[in-house]
Amino acid sequence: MSATLAPPREPSGPAADVSSRRLTDRVFRVRESGIIAVLALFVLVTASIQPRFLNSQNIHFILINTTVFALLALGETMVVVSRNVDLSIGSVLGLSAYVSANLFGQAHGLPIPLVFLTGLGIGLACGVANGLMVSIGRVPSLVVTLATLYIFRGIDILIVGGNEVVAQTLPSGFTSIPAKTVLGIPYLAIVIVVVIGAGAYYLRSFRSGRELYAIGSNPEAAQLAGIPVAKRIFTAFTLSGAIAGVAGVLWAAQYQTIDSTAGTGYELQVIAAVVVGGVAIFGGSGSAVGAAVGALLLETINSALYVLGISPFWDQSIAGFLLLLAITLDRAISVRLVTALRIRSSGRGT
Numbered sequence: 001m002s003a004t005l006a007p008p009r010e011p012s013g014p015a016a017d018v019s020s021r022r023l024t025d026r027v028f029r030v031r032e033s034g035i036i037a038v039l040a041l042f043v044l045v046t047a048s049i050q051p052r053f054l055n056s057q058n059i060h061f062i063l064i065n066t067t068v069f070a071l072l073a074l075g076e077t078m079v080v081v082s083r084n085v086d087l088s089i090g091s092v093l094g095l096s097a098y099v100s101a102n103l104f105g106q107a108h109g110l111p112i113p114l115v116f117l118t119g120l121g122i123g124l125a126c127g128v129a130n131g132l133m134v135s136i137g138r139v140p141s142l143v144v145t146l147a148t149l150y151i152f153r154g155i156d157i158l159i160v161g162g163n164e165v166v167a168q169t170l171p172s173g174f175t176s177i178p179a180k181t182v183l184g185i186p187y188l189a190i191v192i193v194v195v196i197g198a199g200a201y202y203l204r205s206f207r208s209g210r211e212l213y214a215i216g217s218n219p220e221a222a223q224l225a226g227i228p229v230a231k232r233i234f235t236a237f238t239l240s241g242a243i244a245g246v247a248g249v250l251w252a253a254q255y256q257t258i259d260s261t262a263g264t265g266y267e268l269q270v271i272a273a274v275v276v277g278g279v280a281i282f283g284g285s286g287s288a289v290g291a292a293v294g295a296l297l298l299e300t301i302n303s304a305l306y307v308l309g310i311s312p313f314w315d316q317s318i319a320g321f322l323l324l325l326a327i328t329l330d331r332a333i334s335v336r337l338v339t340a341l342r343i344r345s346s347g348r349g350t
Contacts, residue, residue, distance in 0.1 A: 123245015216283025
């Protein structure tokens, strides 16, 4: 008689979880790579139509404009992966930009690091307020941050009144921050790349970062698994606010004329960049690097429209279209991924 060999059994338990997680990571890594490919193709097509699109001045302009959005996207990513949203970041940026830049006119010779700390403190306070209401008050983040969007903007308007900060009141050391370069690359862009890399490493390598993904994937299961859901969500909103506060100071250094409209509408552009960059709006997947690439893609499109002489009114339309496309794509990927994981699971059970 010949022996019949049993088919090899699929891994189960922790090994199965690792296998499923690897499949999920692989799928969304392909999603991010697709965004990079779209960006490269878009640059190639635009440059073939208008060669001056790739001159050093325009590249510098794109990179500097992307820095603030990419920084905001980092904070928003931490919130969105936990299945929440922060709509107040534009208002936090505006409030921080005016209050911090106005300090130069109040106290001559004020150290620049102190101004950045002021912006950080303002953003931190706003983030704590959002985090407390969402994590402890258990109010939906959409409701909370929509309300604080108007509250923070109202505070900004009350403080600013009819005044504005102008370039003449700002020290040259502050206004020259966006102009400094290293080997032709904006110094600020290099710093933001390092910060985003650190944020991406935190989300993927630290337990508290990985738990944000677990919360976004299934908040109830995360709670049952012993993850401090409220604490993690509070931290995500606090970090998002703090980052928006620092971004406000950088915005002031870049634009140098600050009034009560600073940062208006930025929240939707940042969310669009985050989702287009591969962060699932339903939570649980995506990366800070992908969100930054999404911000770069949207800024590149804006610059291309200007170079090609197309009306800037198309900016928001294109961003909205890409947002809908990204959400639809993420939903389709999620459905197929769930189906694939169920098939794997049923195969192990037989």
